Amino acid sequence: MDEVFKALADASRRSLLDRLHAKNGQSLNELCEGLEMTRQAVTKHLVILEEANLVTTIRHRREKLHYLNPVPIHQIGERWIRKFERGKLAALSELKRQLEKRDE
Amino acid sequence: MSKPQFVYVTYIETTPEKLWEALTSSAFTRQYWFGAEVRSDWKVGSPFALTLDGEVTDSGEILEADPPRRLSYSFKHLKYEELRGEPISRVVFTIEPFGSLVRLTVLHDGFVEGGKYLGAVSNGWPAILSGLKSLLERGQVLAIPRTALNKGFDAK
Missing domain, CATH: 1.20.5 (Single alpha-helices involved in coiled-coils or other helix-helix interfaces)
Structure with a gap:
């Protein structure tokens, strides 16, 4: 549960969750579109969200898609x-x- | 198949066999699935039904059954008028040992974008999976009101 609170205690990570809430199953490229964060920063935040099990990924047609896991x-x-x-x-x-x- | 619309993951302190039983036995589903019971012989091609107080609410077919690893079935809603026009959707349960835990992935697709069923289901699964985890780990489920399921009908 600590990981969940730590993951949520960051505005950038919450905005990534908001983006997935608006549109589930996005690739890294889609998630980066229109964001002011660098691709590296988005990747780093996604790792933290995945470790907290708030985001889950699956491979679909050679793409890694990210899903909000509530x-x-x-x-x-x-x-x-x-x-x-x-x-x-x-x-x-x-x-x-x-x-x-x-x-x- | 198009990309899945929902992917839910939960880690449960149990065994794959017990989790399989919890997914396929009404004695378990009654406790964590808003009182719903599952009916099937769990063989590929066999019918599947979800019943509530003896009434069939959803029905479909077993698409995959590989105990205790993978289970998939289709279902179509029959009870509520406003959901009857929705297309058949598909659910896939994947059970994987993960250290001393078991990782359960629930993948759901086949909804119409903006359809009402999508809203209903997106409200249902997190509650159902939380209940399932509580039941297997603590032997009891926290009471979740059935109305929680219907909350999604008005969602976009």
Whole structure:
């Protein structure tokens, strides 16, 4: 999970993820188009994103294509969002208990 | 085939055999696939169906089956009117040992660009795969509401 947060803690890498979110399955050339980053910088960022499993690559017709892999982000959500929901449920139970008590 | 539209990867602490079972057994899929059950004899050319509360929601055919390494099937949605017109899509599961873990790759293609099914599926897989990982590693799945699946219908 550390790798995921480290990978996300960089605006250039987030913009690469945004580009893949807008259009999945891009080659390095496509990803570099219109960016102010050098090809070397893009490659370096993609390696970090791949190591965090946020980007996955496959070979398709002799091209290496990059895909956004949202599974680790989903796992982060699962880990904490549920805790907040539990809090809400506890608060609602307490509210119900308090309101119903008045009628006793 | 055109290039895949989605490629999802997750690393799971399990064995290829257990992962294969989790993908092909309803006792498992019920727990992590929004209550859905899978029906097939998992032989190439055999029918495949996804059912929810006994009703078939998607159906297709087994395209590849090489336990516990590779599984592929086609499916077409039958339940929701707005998704029925979408073409058949294809899913490929690849299971590879990765040190003490197993790497699961899910590749999905055959959607119409901008089609509604694309939105529905892109919301579904990350949740399904997270659930699958939790189930195999911890023996339990965090409850994900079924509505999470439908969230994508309005997505572009």
